[in-house]
Amino acid sequence: MIYLQIAILGLVVAGGTMVALSRKISGQPIIVSVFGLILSLMFMVFQAPDVALSQIVVGAVGLPLMILLAIAKLRRDEQMLRRKRESDSGKERE
Amino acid sequence: MRRSWRMLLFFAGAAGIVCLFTLAAEPISQPRDVRNRYATAIISETFSQRNITDAVSAVNFDFRGFDTVGEEFILFVSVLGSLVLLRMVEDRKGKVLRDALEPWRDVGPSDAIRLWILAMIAPKVTFGIYIVTHGQLTPGGGFQGGVILATAALILYLGEGFTVFRDVISHPATEIVEGAGALGFVVIGMLAWVWGQPFLTNVLPLGKAHELTSGGTMALISISTGLEVAAGFILLLYAFLQENLSPVEET
16 A cells, blocks of 8 residues: 555656646646546545545546636637737738 | 756755655555544544444534535635626627637537537436435535536537537526525524524434435535535536637628
8 A cells, every 4th residue: 555655646746747847838738637637546545535536527627628728718819919910010011 | 046046946945845745644654543533533433423434524514514614605705706707798798709619610519529428418417416415425425526517517518519508507597506505505504593403413313324314414415515516617617618709700
């Protein structure tokens, strides 16, 4: 049991570092989701199955979805801004 | 600040956290030697005093039930706050809206995805209800089961898109269920006053152990928490997913 706990804590450290170091924006929700799954495994190993249940849903599904939504919205706003700028500069040239 | 200094500061802090965490986690790794007297008392008294088999649910919904009322209203208020902050802004009202996350847009989702989603919804709802109602017997309870119930609505969005999601999650009804769930907890707590007992006393018959009806008020509180959490998370999803709509540009 103690070796399993040490292994899962090592995985948590590795996963957390991966989340902090990931710079590619489209990969971030997936890494966060995997980290959420690792955290729920940790709760399971430390004998808290009910916390693990909530962690699976919130950490592996809910949080990545929110990050995905934020990224999609930011990207769209950026596109709209760029398009607006292009049309404005086109008008000035005329 | 120079990069090397920053790294030094980070490693000093990380080393401190590792030391403190090792000290804190050391007693947890010895499950037979529970050094906390409160935990020992709870584990030995739950079955004999409350006829239920899950000590965590007993703490959440009975022994420390008053704290859970607070937690439930934290969730309630944060959902309310998110809904107020993310309400539909004026410039999008009355326009044709389109979801930026739907990749299929013009062709519709593939039949394979839709069939899979439809097949998944019933087991998900059943599993959610099972977790909510068996909180006093096995690990789980209102919070965990409620979140699982809410993911049934989430996969509906993933398969069918926002319009179907919005049509199914009838907005006012979800709000009413959320409020009723939060109110239910308090009403069950006040039930004790009828018998002249303090707030949230477990006044209902405790039932037979290992059965669905055991635990007195705990089963009811678990169900009302489940309703509140499920509806609250669905409302949060609705508010966030709605943020992702944008007016269709006429080109």
